[in-house]
Amino acid sequence: MFAHIKPSVLHRLDFRRYWAAQTVSYLGDQVTIVALPLVAVLTLDASAAEMGILTAAELMPHLLFSLFAGVWIERSQRRRRLMIVADVARALLLASIPLAAAFDMLTFPQLLGVAFAVGTFAVMFDVSWSTLVTAVVPRRDMVEANSKLSLSRALSFVAGPSAAGFLVQLLTAPLTLLVDAFSFVGSALFLGRMRAQEPPVEEDGRENVLQSLRSGFRFVLGDELVRPQLACVATINLFNFIFWAIFVLFATKELGVSPGVLGLALGAGAFGGIVGALVAVRLERRIGIGPAFTVGA
Numbered sequence: 001m002f003a004h005i006k007p008s009v010l011h012r013l014d015f016r017r018y019w020a021a022q023t024v025s026y027l028g029d030q031v032t033i034v035a036l037p038l039v040a041v042l043t044l045d046a047s048a049a050e051m052g053i054l055t056a057a058e059l060m061p062h063l064l065f066s067l068f069a070g071v072w073i074e075r076s077q078r079r080r081r082l083m084i085v086a087d088v089a090r091a092l093l094l095a096s097i098p099l100a101a102a103f104d105m106l107t108f109p110q111l112l113g114v115a116f117a118v119g120t121f122a123v124m125f126d127v128s129w130s131t132l133v134t135a136v137v138p139r140r141d142m143v144e145a146n147s148k149l150s151l152s153r154a155l156s157f158v159a160g161p162s163a164a165g166f167l168v169q170l171l172t173a174p175l176t177l178l179v180d181a182f183s184f185v186g187s188a189l190f191l192g193r194m195r196a197q198e199p200p201v202e203e204d205g206r207e208n209v210l211q212s213l214r215s216g217f218r219f220v221l222g223d224e225l226v227r228p229q230l231a232c233v234a235t236i237n238l239f240n241f242i243f244w245a246i247f248v249l250f251a252t253k254e255l256g257v258s259p260g261v262l263g264l265a266l267g268a269g270a271f272g273g274i275v276g277a278l279v280a281v282r283l284e285r286r287i288g289i290g291p292a293f294t295v296g297a
Contacts, residue, residue: 009137009141009144009145009148012136012137014135014136014194014195014196015136015137015145017190017191017193017194018132018133018136018190018191018194019145019148019149019152020190021083021087021186021187021188021190021191022129022149022152022187023152023156024183024184024186024187024190025087025125025183025184025187026152026153026156026160027156027159027160027163027183028090028160028180028183028184028187029122029156029160030156030157030159030160030161030164031160031161031163031164031167031176031179031180031183032090032094032118032177032180033160033161033164034160034161034164034165034168034248034262034263034266035164035167035168035173035176035177035180036054036058036111036114036115036118036177037051037054037055037248037249038164038168038173038176038248038252038259038262039097039101039106039111039173039174039177040054040108040111041248041249041252041253042168042172042173042252042259043101043106043172043173043174044106044107044108044111046108046249048245048246048249050108051245051246051248051249052245052246053112054111054112054115054245055241055244055245056245057112057113057115057116057119058115058116058118058119059119059241060116060119061116061119061120061122061123062119062122062123065120065123066123066127067216069123069124069127070127073124073127073128073131079128079129079131079132080128080132080135080191080194082124082125082128083124083125083128083129083132083188083191084188084191084192085121085124086121086122086124086125086128087121087125087184087185087187087188087191088184088185088188089117089121090118090121090122090125090181090184091181091182091184091185091188092181093114093117093118093121094114094118094177094178094180094181094184095177095178095181096110096114097110097111097114097174097177097178098174098175098177098178101174102174106174133145133146133149135196135197136194136196154270154273154274157267157270157273158267158268158270158271158274159267160267161262161263161264161266161267161270162263162264162266162267163263164176164180164259164263165258165259165260165261165262165263165264165266165267166259166260166263167179168259168260168263169258169259169260173259229293232293232297236297248262251265276296280292280296283295
């Protein structure tokens with residue numbers, strides 16, 4: 001009677017460790033997103049222009065390195081090691097901020113450098129994890145595994161900002177980044193305990209990196225569905241990041257919102273993403289995926 005019941009991916013020890021690492025890393029990312037701008041505003045009294053530069057420094061690595069990292073990491077069989085390096089590096093970089101603040105040596109250029117470097121290692125981590133999951137979960141269980149990873153990501157959007165705001169109000173913004181650094185150490189420890197062998201690198205006709213990038217660009221720009229989606233998402237992201245660059249400064253300086261309340265507001269806003277995900281399925285079934293995408297945009 002029970003012979004055909006498929007065991008859950010949670011029975012796989014390596015997946016539990018991988019999921020724990022991802023969950024802790026997701027939470028750490030969300031704390032960083034809130035705490036780093038608060039360091040600039042509350043500790044260094046950053047201006048609106050400086051907040052814009054800080055946001056650009058955080059995001060620039062994704063623009064500069066994502067494509068090259070994707071092609072390079074796809075050819076690597078040391079993805080787990082790259083993720084561990086990325087976690088440890090982010091922990092050390094974030095810990096440098098409270099250390100400098102403790103000796104009254106923290107400067108805005110250091111904050112910019114840390115933001116850019118953390119963003120760079122985040123690219124390395126994010127590109128690696130999506131390919132490493134195939135080493136710990138068989139193809140037939142990928143939907144269940146990805147649903148659990150997506151759940152962790154969605155919950156981090158709610159819990160991360162709220163925790164960041166609470167910690168900043170309790171400990172100050174620099175010390176919050178020290179706590180945040182330990183989250184990345186925890187992620188590295190979970191990854192280090194994994195024992196699964198990484199999948200072999202697939203041959204792609206021996207294309208070099210530039211040839212692979214050109215092939216990717218030709219596909220993206222030539223596909224009648226992918227091209228407009230890319231343009232749409234790029235436009236939305238542009239204005240979202242313009243908003244984010246000045247939102248923390250406006251909320252804390254103009255409205256006088258405390259870090260704790262700011263974190264709760266951002267966490268509450270993340271519930272909208274969960275509701276949107278639930279509504280999107282029904283909307284897509286009723287009017288189609290293309291019109292639903294357009295309504296959302």
